[in-house]
Amino acid sequence: MVKIGVLGLQGAVREHVHSIESSGAEAVVVKKQEQLQEIDGLIIPGGESTTMRKLIDRYEFMEPLKAFVEAGKPMFGTCAGLIILAKQIVGYDTPHLGVMDVTVERNSFGRQKESFEADLDIANVAENYNAVFIRAPHIVEAGEDVEVLAKHNGRIVAARHGQFLGCSFHPELTDDHRLTGYFVKMVEEAKSKQFV
8 A cells, every 4th residue: 555645734634634545545644854755655735835835945845855756756736736846837936846847827716715616527537527626726838748637718727747746626625536546546656666
């Protein structure tokens, strides 16, 4: 069984833990950087990306997160987590982790009161997936090695780039665990390659 961490600095951590466990993996809430060495994959949850970055810096997580990436371990960024992973953020000079070859725009679907739900078809993952959007970003541009998995009204809202998975919405806020299950499979595949 693979171990998947949820970065526990901010955001909907408990719901992600439930979703990981429902997908047949072990979940770990990561609050200390040394815990990154014990896990096979990491979810960076939604929340507020600027606040999350401050906490990443305060608890000196940036270099350990980069080492995690270098080790080839998968990461899944949801909502604010997608912003943390993105190589470029519209209106900002520098990215956060900057590992996923996408450009994202923050709050591109509007503020909190414009939150909504939409049924999406996610390529290789799920049809009629009920996605919850809360102050959601979207992917404005995706690099040539990025696989676009889902769009909403013409905007890219889910994508995969190698070991990185990102989405604009909150998969942990529904009882549909298919997207988390897809990430669990990514982690299982990455782990099996490490032992080849």
